[in-house]
Amino acid sequence: xxxxxxxxxxxxxxxxxxxxxxxxxxxxxxxxxTFMEGSGNSFASIFKDKTMLIPIxxxxxxxxxxxxxxxxxxxxxxxxxxxxxSFTLSYRLVxxxxxxxxxxxxxxxxxxxxxxxxxxxxxxxxxxxxxxA
Amino acid sequence: xxxxxxxxxxxxxxxxxxxxxxxxxxxxxxxxxTFMEGSGNSFASIFKDKTMLIPIxxxxxxxxxxxxxxxxxxxxxxxxxxxxxSFTLSYRLVxxxxxxxxxxxxxxxxxxxxxxxxxxxxxxxxxxxxxxA
Amino acid sequence: xxxxxxxxxxxxxxxxxxxxxxxxxxxxxxxxxTFMEGSGNSFASIFKDKTMLIPIxxxxxxxxxxxxxxxxxxxxxxxxxxxxxSFTLSYRLVxxxxxxxxxxxxxxxxxxxxxxxxxxxxxxxxxxxxxxA
Amino acid sequence: xxxxxxxxxxxxxxxxxxxxxxxxxxxxxxxxxTFMEGSGNSFASIFKDKTMLIPIxxxxxxxxxxxxxxxxxxxxxxxxxxxxxSFTLSYRLVxxxxxxxxxxxxxxxxxxxxxxxxxxxxxxxxxxxxxxA
Numbered sequence: 001x002x003x004x005x006x007x008x009x010x011x012x013x014x015x016x017x018x019x020x021x022x023x024x025x026x027x028x029x030x031x032x033x034t035f036m037e038g039s040g041n042s043f044a045s046i047f048k049d050k051t052m053l054i055p056i057x058x059x060x061x062x063x064x065x066x067x068x069x070x071x072x073x074x075x076x077x078x079x080x081x082x083x084x085x086s087f088t089l090s091y092r093l094v095x096x097x098x099x100x101x102x103x104x105x106x107x108x109x110x111x112x113x114x115x116x117x118x119x120x121x122x123x124x125x126x127x128x129x130x131x132x133a
Numbered sequence: 134x135x136x137x138x139x140x141x142x143x144x145x146x147x148x149x150x151x152x153x154x155x156x157x158x159x160x161x162x163x164x165x166x167t168f169m170e171g172s173g174n175s176f177a178s179i180f181k182d183k184t185m186l187i188p189i190x191x192x193x194x195x196x197x198x199x200x201x202x203x204x205x206x207x208x209x210x211x212x213x214x215x216x217x218x219s220f221t222l223s224y225r226l227v228x229x230x231x232x233x234x235x236x237x238x239x240x241x242x243x244x245x246x247x248x249x250x251x252x253x254x255x256x257x258x259x260x261x262x263x264x265x266a
Numbered sequence: 267x268x269x270x271x272x273x274x275x276x277x278x279x280x281x282x283x284x285x286x287x288x289x290x291x292x293x294x295x296x297x298x299x300t301f302m303e304g305s306g307n308s309f310a311s312i313f314k315d316k317t318m319l320i321p322i323x324x325x326x327x328x329x330x331x332x333x334x335x336x337x338x339x340x341x342x343x344x345x346x347x348x349x350x351x352s353f354t355l356s357y358r359l360v361x362x363x364x365x366x367x368x369x370x371x372x373x374x375x376x377x378x379x380x381x382x383x384x385x386x387x388x389x390x391x392x393x394x395x396x397x398x399a
Numbered sequence: 400x401x402x403x404x405x406x407x408x409x410x411x412x413x414x415x416x417x418x419x420x421x422x423x424x425x426x427x428x429x430x431x432x433t434f435m436e437g438s439g440n441s442f443a444s445i446f447k448d449k450t451m452l453i454p455i456x457x458x459x460x461x462x463x464x465x466x467x468x469x470x471x472x473x474x475x476x477x478x479x480x481x482x483x484x485s486f487t488l489s490y491r492l493v494x495x496x497x498x499x500x501x502x503x504x505x506x507x508x509x510x511x512x513x514x515x516x517x518x519x520x521x522x523x524x525x526x527x528x529x530x531x532a
Contacts, residue, residue, distance in 0.1 A: 010432055010442055011286050011425050015180055015279035015335050017446070021189040021239075022158035022277065026410055029155065033409055037469060043409055044469035047148055047416070056154040060193035069281050070436060070443035106154075143299055143309055144292050144421065146414035148468050150313070153410050159277055166276055170336060176276055177336035180283070202414050203303060203310035281446055287455040287505075288424035295421065313414055322420040326459035372420075 002038075002132045004031035004075040008067050019067040025059055028091040028104035031075035039128030050113055052122070057086075058107040065101040072096050079129040085110050085118040087129050135171075135265045137164035137208040141200045152200040158192055161224040161237035164208035172261030183246055185255070190219075191240040198234040205229050212262040218243050218251040220262050268304075268398045270297035270341045274333045285333040291325055294357040294370035297341035305394030316379055318388070323352075324373040331367040338362050345395040351376050351384040353395050401437075401531045403430035403474045407466045418466040424458055427490040427503035430474035438527030449512055451521070456485075457506040464500040471495050478528040484509050484517040486528050 006027060014020040036042055046052060067073075074094045081088040086109045093102040110119050121129070139160060147153040169175055179185060200206075207227045214221040219242045226235040243252050254262070272293060280286040302308055312318060333339070340360045347354040352375045359368040376385050387395070405426060413419040435441055445451060466472075473493045480487040485508045492501040509518050520528070 009425075009429055010280045010282075011288065011428065013281035014276045015176070015281070015283045016186055016188070016276075017281045017283075018188070020277050021192055022155050022162065025155035025158065026408075029410065030408055033468075042469050043148070044467060047468065053149055055149070055151070055196065055199065057196050058194070059154055059196075061191070063188065063190050063192075066188065068443060069432075069446065070441050142292075142296055143413045143415075144295065144419050147409045148412035148414070148416045149409075150414045150416075155410065159275075162277065163275055166335075175336050177334060180335065201310060202299075202313065203308050281442070282452055282454070284454070287458055288421050288428065291421035291424065309414070319415055321415070321417070321462065321465065323462050324460070325420055325462075327457070329454065329456050329458075332454065 002031065002035045002077045004034050004077070006030060006073055006075060008069055008071045008073070010069050013069050017068065021061070021063060024061050024063065024093070024102050024104060025106075027073065027093065028061075028075060028077075028106065031077050031091060032089060032106070035077060035128070035132070039124070039131075041122075041125045041128060052110055052119065053113050054108045054110050056106050057109050059105070061102060061104045063102050065095070065099065067101060073101070077132065079133045080105070082121065082126065082129050082133060084120055087121060135164065135168045135210045137167050137210070139163060139206055139208060141202055141204045141206070143202050146202050150201065154194070154196060157194050157196065157226070157235050157237060158239075160206065160226065161194075161208060161210075161239065164210050164224060165222060165239070168210060168261070168265070172258070174255075174258045174261060185243055185252065186246050187241045187243050189239050190242050192238070194235060194237045196235050198228070198232065200234060206234070210265065212266045213238070215254065215259065215262050215266060217253055220254060268297065268301045268343045270300050270343065272296060272339050272341060274335055274337045274339070276335050279335050283334065287327070287329060290327050290329065290359070290368050290370060291372075293339065293359065294327075294341060294343075294372065297343050297357060298355060298372070301343060301394070301398070305391070305397075307388075307391045307394060318376055318385065319379050320374045320376050322372050323375050325371070327368060327370045329368050331361070331365065333367060339367070343398065345399045346371070348387065348392065348395050348399060350386055353387060401430065401434045401476045403433050403476065405429060405472050405474060407468055407470045407472070409468050412468050416467065420460070420462060423460050423462065423492070423501050423503060424505075426472065426492065427460075427474060427476075427505065430476050430490060431488060431505070434476060434527070434531070438524070440521075440524045440527060451509055451518065452512050453507045453509050455505050456508050458504070460501060460503045462501050464494070464498065466500060472500070476531065478532045479504070481520065481525065481528050481532060483519055486520060
């Protein structure tokens with residue numbers, strides 16, 4: 001499991017006073033981004049290489065509790081599935097009382113940046129994912 | 134069916150050169166927001182009333198094609214399910230060549246703003262949803 | 267003058283119930299983006315060319331009135347200054363009662379995408395800017 | 400001086416490959432938000448009180464260097480001016496090589512949430528601001 005600490009920012013909320021639903025995906029993605037950097041697969045290096053992109057082809061989320069500005073969260077991420085070209089990440093957002101307040105799932109596919117065709121998950125990334133499977 | 138025209142803005146894209154996945158939910162939500170206002174259920178009036186909120190409790194999306202800045206879209210929205218307190222909206226994002234480039238689904242629950250308890254979908258909103266069922 | 271109609275979206279607001287200040291810049295930029303596309307200088311074509319970027323090097327805004335979800339706005343944009351490599355755009359956000367509710371200014375510089383060095387404002391863009399000077 | 404560590408997220412960038420200009424204001428505001436919470440003036444408590452809001456009435460930024468995804472930043476914030484009802488915050492964004500890559504300024508006014516009228520900067524907030532003046 002990969003764990004990432006964060007909090008709800010004012011710009012994550014809306015006039016209903018709580019987290020705007022689409023921003024839960026941003027919060028999950030920040031955890032993914034931090035995981036990628038920590039495992040030597042940083043987006044910066046991926047974009048510099050210009051050989052691969054890893055678009056998200058499916059995303060889903062459940063909202064268990066309303067989150068407010070300043071709420072601290074742990075985002076706990078696991079690799080739920082690792083295929084040839086794709087992988088699925090699953091995230092639980094947990095508050096300071098250890099309650100699950102939201103869940104997110106994202107499905108990622110490795111593609112060749114020029115042709116758009118599927119390519120195998122690179123070894124270094126595969127090992128990083130296996131470590132949190 | 135409710136249809137809403139929009140386009141991908143620069144701030145909807147990221148350094149991969151395409152739509153950031155979480156922003157497809159924003160694009161869908163803009164259509165929902167326009168539908169709500171057009172049917173006499175504007176968020177402005179809901180927030181002014183202070184009696185009801187309609188949080189999204191589930192959201193999911195599929196990404197069929199990579200979207201770029203300036204791409205025009207029709208967001209076609211239908212009410213997939215209308216329950217006592219909740220309803221499910223389904224959106225297809227269609228490009229200028231009439232290709233479906235993405236789909237979104239959102240599940241909404243009407244709650245009492247003070248108690249947080251479920252309340253029936255208000256009549257005016259129910260009728261508006263039935264008209265796009 | 268270039269005029270662009272828009273409205274405040276739920277995701278433009280925050281838990282204070284009004285427009286999050288940084289999103290006024292997004293609203294102004296949407297008008298700029300629409301102007302660019304309409305004048306044959308679309309961002310899509312600029313990014314496809316890969317020869318030029320037009321970063322914003324300065325931005326400022328004043329907030330005259332609190333904006334709420336659903337508020338309709340006209341963004342009225344003029345070219346305040348057109349230099350060799352740079353130009354300054356000035357925007358007034360006007361509500362349905364013709365009151366100025368906010369102002370924005372952005373300074374743009376044309377650079378060579380590879381070298382990062384300043385380049386002259388391209389002719390087609392210069393003519394478009396002169397038309398709203 | 401108040402210092403806040405952060406980094407450029409993928410959703411802070413756009414298809415030009417660099418930070419979208421409006422998001423520099425979000426980055427500065429995150430520092431302000433952290434400062435407020437650390438000094439006992441959290442937005443959560445302000446919103447719960449329902450007596451005061453502190454809208455931003457002016458914002459400006461200069462962009463010194465293009466920022467990319469994964470770039471680490473220190474946001475160094477000082478109170479440039481503290482008036483009866485208003486205060487001005489000034490931020491320098493500094494990269495890992497101690498270069499200033501951007502600057503932001505925001506002007507805040509304390510108002511009564513119901514009447515909208517200016518009110519004095521509360522004592523606890525004033526002391527916090529004086530400590531970084």
